[in-house]
Amino acid sequence: MNVIETSGLGKRYGHTWALRECTLAIPAGHLAALVGPNGAGKTTLMNMTVGLSGPTTGTATVLGGQPAGSPCALDGVAFVAQDTPAYRNLSAGDMLHLTGNLNRRFDQPYARGRLGELGIPLGKKVGRLSGGQQAQLALTLALARRPRLLILDEPLAMLDPLARQDLMATVLAAMTDHGMSVLLSSHALAELERVADYLVLLSGGRLRLAGEVDDLLAEHQVLTGPAAEADRYAGQLDVVQTRRAEAQAHLLARTGRPAGPRWPGWEAHPVSLEELVLAYLRASGAGPGAAPPPALSPVPRTEGAEAAR
Amino acid sequence: MTTATMPAPPGRGIARRPMPWRRMVWVTWRQHRPTLISVPALFGAVALFLLIAGLKMHHDNALLAACHPFSAARCQRLNGEFNGTDWTLANTVLILLNLAPALIGAFAGAPVLARELETGTYRFAWTQGYGRARWTIATLTLIAVTVTAAAGAFTLVFGWFFQPYLAQEDLSVLSATVFDTHGVAFAAWTLAAFAIGVLLGMLIRRTVPAMAVTLGVYYGLATATWLVLRKHYLPASVTSNPRIATGQLTSTSPWVLGSWRTGTTRWWSYLPDSRFWALQWIESGWLLALSVLLIAAAVWLVRHRAT
Numbered sequence: 001m002n003v004i005e006t007s008g009l010g011k012r013y014g015h016t017w018a019l020r021e022c023t024l025a026i027p028a029g030h031l032a033a034l035v036g037p038n039g040a041g042k043t044t045l046m047n048m049t050v051g052l053s054g055p056t057t058g059t060a061t062v063l064g065g066q067p068a069g070s071p072c073a074l075d076g077v078a079f080v081a082q083d084t085p086a087y088r089n090l091s092a093g094d095m096l097h098l099t100g101n102l103n104r105r106f107d108q109p110y111a112r113g114r115l116g117e118l119g120i121p122l123g124k125k126v127g128r129l130s131g132g133q134q135a136q137l138a139l140t141l142a143l144a145r146r147p148r149l150l151i152l153d154e155p156l157a158m159l160d161p162l163a164r165q166d167l168m169a170t171v172l173a174a175m176t177d178h179g180m181s182v183l184l185s186s187h188a189l190a191e192l193e194r195v196a197d198y199l200v201l202l203s204g205g206r207l208r209l210a211g212e213v214d215d216l217l218a219e220h221q222v223l224t225g226p227a228a229e230a231d232r233y234a235g236q237l238d239v240v241q242t243r244r245a246e247a248q249a250h251l252l253a254r255t256g257r258p259a260g261p262r263w264p265g266w267e268a269h270p271v272s273l274e275e276l277v278l279a280y281l282r283a284s285g286a287g288p289g290a291a292p293p294p295a296l297s298p299v300p301r302t303e304g305a306e307a308a309r
Numbered sequence: 310m311t312t313a314t315m316p317a318p319p320g321r322g323i324a325r326r327p328m329p330w331r332r333m334v335w336v337t338w339r340q341h342r343p344t345l346i347s348v349p350a351l352f353g354a355v356a357l358f359l360l361i362a363g364l365k366m367h368h369d370n371a372l373l374a375a376c377h378p379f380s381a382a383r384c385q386r387l388n389g390e391f392n393g394t395d396w397t398l399a400n401t402v403l404i405l406l407n408l409a410p411a412l413i414g415a416f417a418g419a420p421v422l423a424r425e426l427e428t429g430t431y432r433f434a435w436t437q438g439y440g441r442a443r444w445t446i447a448t449l450t451l452i453a454v455t456v457t458a459a460a461g462a463f464t465l466v467f468g469w470f471f472q473p474y475l476a477q478e479d480l481s482v483l484s485a486t487v488f489d490t491h492g493v494a495f496a497a498w499t500l501a502a503f504a505i506g507v508l509l510g511m512l513i514r515r516t517v518p519a520m521a522v523t524l525g526v527y528y529g530l531a532t533a534t535w536l537v538l539r540k541h542y543l544p545a546s547v548t549s550n551p552r553i554a555t556g557q558l559t560s561t562s563p564w565v566l567g568s569w570r571t572g573t574t575r576w577w578s579y580l581p582d583s584r585f586w587a588l589q590w591i592e593s594g595w596l597l598a599l600s601v602l603l604i605a606a607a608v609w610l611v612r613h614r615a616t
Contacts, residue, residue, distance in 0.1 A: 050436050051436070052432060052435060052436060054613065071327070071438075071440055074436065074437065074438045074439075075438045077436075078436075079432070079436040081429065081433065081436075083429060085428060085429040085430045085431075085433050086430065086433060087430055087433075088428070090339065094339055097335070097339070098335075098336055098339060098340070099437065101332040101335055101336050101439075102328075102332070102336060102434075102437035102439040102444070103437055103438040104328060104438050105438075138433075145437075
C-alpha cells in the first residue's frame with residue numbers, strides 16, 4: 001500500500017507553478033524526508049496531500065487510494081503545519097479537548113501523559129508557551145489522533161538540538177508502536193540522515209529524486225580520478241555533479257547496481273545522504289559554480305547534538 | 310516494502326458516518342466564547358437598563374395622558390419632562406441601536422474565518438477528522454443563531470420601551486430608524502450583517518480590513534434598502550387629500566413616498582403604517598434568504614478555495 005500517491009500533480013498560483021508534474025508513490029512504513037530549498041514546493045505538496053488545497057492538475061491520494069481531504073483521509077492523516085498553528089488564547093488542556101472533539105480517535109491519556117513528561121502545564125495558554133513547547137504540543141495533538149500517516153512540515157525549525165532528538169525519538173516510537181508512516185520536511189539534513197529511510201527531493205517546483213534511502217545510496221557513487229579524463233568518462237555515465245580540485249575530478253554519478261564500470265586510475269566511494277541531496281540540488285538549481293541554496297546548507301552539528309547522540 | 314506493519318484500516322462503515330454535530334457545540338463555545346458571551350450580555354445589559362428606565366418613562370407617559378387640561382402648568386411640565394429628558398434618552402438608544410447590527414457584523418462576523426486564515430490556524434482546524442465544511446457550517450450556524458436570537462429577544466424589550474414615543478413624537482413606525490429596530494427586521498438585519506462579515510472575512514482573509522469593509526457594505530445595503538427597495542415591497546396607496554397623506558385624519562403616521570401634480574390636483578403616494586408587519590416580513594424574508602446565501606457562499610469557499 002502507498003501512503004501517498006500522486007500522479008501528474010501540479011499547483012499554479014497565478015502564473016507561477018509552485019509544483020508541477022509530480023508523480024510519486026511512497027510505500028507504507030517509511031519515515032520519508034521531503035527536502036528542497038525554500039520555494040521548492042514542499043509545503044505546496046504537503047497542503048495538497050492533506051487536502052488543504054486542491055491541485056491545478058493531476059491527483060493526490062493517501063492511505064491506499066483515499067482522495068486527499070476526503071473524510072477517510074482526514075481520519076487517518078494527521079498534519080502538523082509549519083509554525084505549528086494553534087489557538088493562542090486557548091490553554092493546552094483546551095487544545096486536547098478541542099482536538100478530541102474534532103476526531104473520531106483521540107488518545108487523551110497518551111496526550112496528557114506526554115504533555116506531563118514534557119512539562120507543559122495543561123492550564124497554560126498556548127500563546128504563552130515557548131516555540132519549542134508549541135511544536136511539542138502540536139506533535140502531541142497529532143500523535144494522539146493515532147494517525148496512519150503523519151505529515152510534519154518543518155517540525156524541527158523551532159527546536160533546539162536536544163528537543164529535536166526527543167521529537168524524532170517520539171515519532172520513531174509511534175512508528176514502531178502503531179505502524180504509522182511519516183512524511184517530514186526539513187532543512188536539517190544532518191538529523192534526517194539518521195532517521196529517514198525514504199527521500200523525496202524537490203527543487204524549483206519539480207520532483208528531482210525519490211526512493212528508499214538505501215537504494216539511492218547504493219545506486220550512487222563518487223568516482224575520483226584524473227581531471228583530464230573526467231569529460232571522457234562523464235559521457236558514459238549518469239553524472240549528477242562534477243567537482244574538480246587541482247588535477248583530480250570527483251564525479252557524483254548514478255552508477256546503478258551493481259556498481260558501474262571501473263576505469264584504470266579511478267576510485268569509487270560511497271556517498272552520504274547529505275552529499276547526494278546537495279549534489280542533486282546544485283544540479284537542478286544554479287549549477288555547480290553558483291552558491292549553494294542558502295536554505296539547504298546543512299545545520300551545523302552543534303555540540304548539543306553531538307552530546308545527545 | 311513494509312506493508313505488513315500497517316494496522317488494519319478502521320471499519321469503513323464507522324469511518325463513513327459523520328461525527329455528531331453536538332461535538333461542535335463545545336468546540337464553537339470554546340473557540341468563540343468572547344462573542345457568544347458578549348453579544349447576548351451587551352443586549353441583556355441594555356435591555357435591563359431599558360426596563361428600568363422604561364418603567365419611569367411609561368409612568369410619565371401615563372401621567373401625561375391623564376393630565377387635563379393639557380394647557381395646565383402641571384401638564385406642560387410633565388410634557389416638557391417627557392419630550393426632553395425621556396426622549397433624549399430614547400432617541401440616543403434608537404440611534405445606537407441602528408449601529409448595532411453593523412458592529413455585530415464587523416466584530417462577530419468578519420473575524421470568524423478571517424482570523425483563522427490570518428493566523429494560520431485554519432491549517433489545524435481544517436485538517437482534523439471533522440472535516441472543514443461541517444466545521445464551518447456548525448461554527449457559523451451556532452454563532453449566527455446566538456446573535457440573531459439575542460437581537461430578536463432584545464427587540465421585544467425595545468418595542469415595549471419605545472411604544473409611547475411613536476404617538477408622542479408623531480413618528481411613523483415605517484420611518485427608517487424605527488422600522489429597522491422594531492419587529493423582526495432588527496434580528497434579520499443583525500443576521501444579514503453577520504453573514505456579510507463572515508463572507509467578507511473569507512474573501513479578504515484579514516481581520517481588520519474585513520471589519521472595515523463589512524461596516525461599509527452593511528451601510529450601503531441598509532441605505533439602499535431604505536431609499537430604494539423598501540418602498541417597492543407593496544403597492545403604494547394614492548390620495549389627493551393632504552390630511553390623509555400627513556396622517557392628520559388618522560391616529561397613525563403613514564410613510565409618504567412621493568407627490569406629484571396633475572393639473573391643479575396634488576397627489577400623494579404613501580404606505581399606511583398598518584402595513585408595518587407585511588413590510589417587516591417581506592424585508593426579513595429576503596434578508597434571511599440573503600444571509601443563508603452569503604453563509605453558503607462562505608462554506609463553499611472554505612471547501613473549494615481555501616488555499
